[in-house]
Amino acid sequence: LTPVVETDVLIVGSGPAGATAAALLSTYGIPNVVLNKYPGVSNTPRAHITNQRGVEVLRDLGLEGEVVKNATPQHLMGEHVYATSLAGRELGRLRTWYTHPHFKAEHDLASPCSVCDLPQHVLEPILVNAAASRGSSVRFNTELLTFTQDDDGVTALVRDRLTGQEYGIRSKYLIGADGGNSTVAAQAGLPLVGKMGLGGSINVVFEADLTRFVEHRPGDMYWFVQPGVGHDGNGIGVLRMVRPWTKWIGVWGYDVNAGHPSLTEEDGVRIAHQLIGDDQVPVKIESISTWAVNDVYATDNMAGRVICVGDAVHRHSPMNGLGSNTSIQDSYNLCWKLAMVLRGEAAPTLLDSYRDERLPVAKQIVQRAKRSDGLMPQIFMALRLPPASGAQELHDALDALLQPTAEGGRLRQEFDTALQNTIMGFNTHGVETNQHYTSAAIVPDGTPEQPAPRDEEIYYFASTRPGRHLPHVWLTRDQRRVSTFDLCGRGRFTLLTGINGAAWREAAERVAKRLGVPIRAWSIGRGCDYEDGYGDYRTLSEVAEDGVLLVRPDHMVAWRSASAVDDPEAALGAVFGQILGRT
Ligand code: FDA
Structure with a gap:
């Protein structure tokens, strides 16, 4: 050839x-x-979901402005309502995608970028x-x-x-x-290990103005407990916002073992109307497609x-x-x-x-x-329903939730717990932000791994230990706010030091010249290239004013030194030698 x-x-x-x-x-x-x-x-x-780490990559590419212009913002994403249909009875709500005030602060502290729906x-x-x-x-x-x-x-x-x-x-x-x-x-x-084709979902993309059902409880997904909806018979159907509040996806399950369903436009309209709970709403079907849930990694x-x-x-x-x-x-x-x-x-x-x-x-x-997928069927189990329960059983179970009896109380508690537990299907900030690495492209600084103070799947854990993501800190320059992320990236290594880190900068220049690898260097602190106006860098950098952070082009900390060393050129040379595989 x-x-x-x-x-x-x-x-x-x-x-x-x-x-x-x-x-x-x-x-x-x-x-x-x-x-x-x-x-x-x-x-x-x-x-749809573009999380902070996703948006940060787009920011590094200079595309964040376009993303923000085209995406639905966080404050319109968070009210996840569980109901019998969009027009039907509400069963409970979650505040997802870090819109709960507690998580909103965690979210905003972790990054200059916001999760969005794109x-x-x-x-x-x-x-x-x-x-x-x-x-x-x-x-x-x-x-x-x-x-x-x-x-x-x-x-x-x-x-x-x-x-x-x-x-x-x-x-x-x-x-x-x-x-x-x-x-x-x-x-x-x-x-590859794992299984393909675990559960089948039908995506009905349609146009319909649903403003009156949702503008007072804005979210990007509405979850419905209905008979026959949801893969694996778990009975949860979804209306997923594509464009607020006029374009939607209706998600409806099918049994993968029964073969590929062939669906007409009428089927699409029926699915949309059943999820909306009002068959008078005008609906224009754009497409109907199927997809299967997989559980596979290489x-x-x-x-x-x-x-x-x-x-x-x-x-x-x-x-x-x-x-x-x-x-x-x-x-x-x-x-x-x-x-x-x-x-x-x-x-x-x-x-x-x-x-x-x-x-x-x-x-x-x-x-x-x-694990998150496994949370949904528990709502059904809390209602004491078999996975593929019929309309009457479901109706009776939902009615039982309203009974002012001790048994009703037990049901309510179990149901509400199961429903609130599904938050782990949406709010796992730590899973998104704490990804960290051990490899030859990370040079240990001799410090032991610190245990995360809180659940690492839920909460972001800021650390500059080599292999962790550089923490976001707002700095200032010419009176304007700049994130530490904006000092780094764009395909280059970056060296961050303090007011008395001049030796590191000179060393970086010499190492860059010798290896033919561009290294940018910034000082952070009073009178430096960037001011630590809010004082956060002082603590979050975890290094002294004469210490250094070496940040990879992908914002990961490659190496750090807590303070000055005798021969910074030799130290940096050894670090780059290991990462780049050069002697
Ligand atoms: P992706 O599948 O996006 O892209 C593959 C590309 O390879 C396509 O451009 C294709 O044309 C091309 N290609 C394949 N074979 C080729 C060949 N032989 N030669 C040339 N080109 C070839 N995820 C999620 O988080 N939330 C969601 O709601 C959904 N919903 C959803 C619905 C449907 C219908 C599907 C199929 C998938 C989802 N996903 C999802 C999954 C999500 O879309 C997925 O994780 C990302 O698209 C993955 O991006 P990739 O670029 O890896 O693959």
Whole structure:
């Protein structure tokens, strides 16, 4: 096969993972080609929740403004109502996505960015436009068929689906961002554990003005206990906001073992009306599609020059909204490493840290989503109902909740507890923000791992111990607020020191020159490049004014020194030597 196209990186897939990789690589100046076998970006909403770590990547790409303009903001996301239908009886409420005042403070302290609701068909064009305008060659209607790799690169056979023409693309690396049925992961022989096709869901996307039902209790999901709704017969159906308050997805379950349902527009209208609980509301069906819940993660995510990101290596239920966010962050972890290897600044061994750092995250988020999925059926169990109970049984059980008796009291307590426990399907701030790494691209500073003071799945834990995410602190410059995150990123290592850290800065300059690797350096404190106006950096940095934090391009702390050392150049040189695999 004689390749007709040559590039540094071939990216298969332009979903959240692939489009992020393309946008990052083009921003870093690395030539890349992106394939998507379909004619365009996702034409259905699919994933919505863009969490703080997801938005931070988009902020680093300079795209946060567009995200905020196009997304539904946090304050319209949080009232998750459980009811018999949208027009029906309310059974309880949650305050999700950190809108509860207690969590709102935790949320706001952790990041300059806010969680938002950005449907995938809106997110993807933002990323693909950025990638294309910064240099990516984006090829729609182009499908990867097979690939082979050798010591120097990868040769892919692709097909133009419009003409049927097949041709070869030669690249130095191949990123498999081809989603839940990944050809790349399968052909690379990446081992997967878990189960596919656990529960079937029907997504009915429709237009309907539901303002009068929701504007006084704004949320991005409304949950309904109805007979026959919800996969696995767990009886929970969902109305999911796409655009407030006129575009929606009705989510309805089907039995995967009974085969693929074939659904008409009338079925779609019936589903929408049943969830709304009012069949007089005008409904315009846009699309009906099905999807299955998976519970799968890969135990390896790379084979030689072929590296997989996103759903290709982790597939799970939408609970906790971790799908596209984890996919975006896989690419954020990988792309600066690829850029440095391709520029000859780092040895290829740097790429092994992608495996060591992201495999534990894939396993963690799949297991979290699975546990969250298991919370929903408990609402039914609290009603003493079998999984596939009928309308009359459900009606009787809900009536029993209203009985002013001791048994009614026990039922109410169990039901309310089960309902409130589902908060763990939405508010797991720690799962999102505490992802941390142990690998050769993190240099220990000799301090022991500190136990988190609170539940690490629920609460963010700020720490600058190497391998942790740099804490967000508001600093000031020219009287304006700037986040510590804005001092870092954009593909470069950053050194942060204090008022008497000049020796670190000089050392960084010499190390950068010797290795040919750009390192930016800032001082933080009174009279420095950035002022610690609020005084938070002093405590959160966990280093003295003559100490240093070395931050990787993906905002992770690579190394730190609590105070000055005798030979800062030797210290920094050794740290970069280890991370970049250079002697
Ligand atoms: P993604 O699947 O988005 O992208 C894969 C890309 O690869 C596509 O561009 C595809 O065309 C391309 N491709 C595949 N094979 C190819 C080949 N051989 N050659 C060329 N291109 C190829 N998650 C969530 O958190 N909340 C939710 O509500 C939902 N809802 C939802 C509904 C439906 C219907 C689906 C299918 C999925 C969800 N998800 C979800 C999951 C979420 O969409 C998912 O986690 C992310 O899209 C993952 O992003 P990726 O980029 O990894 O894969």
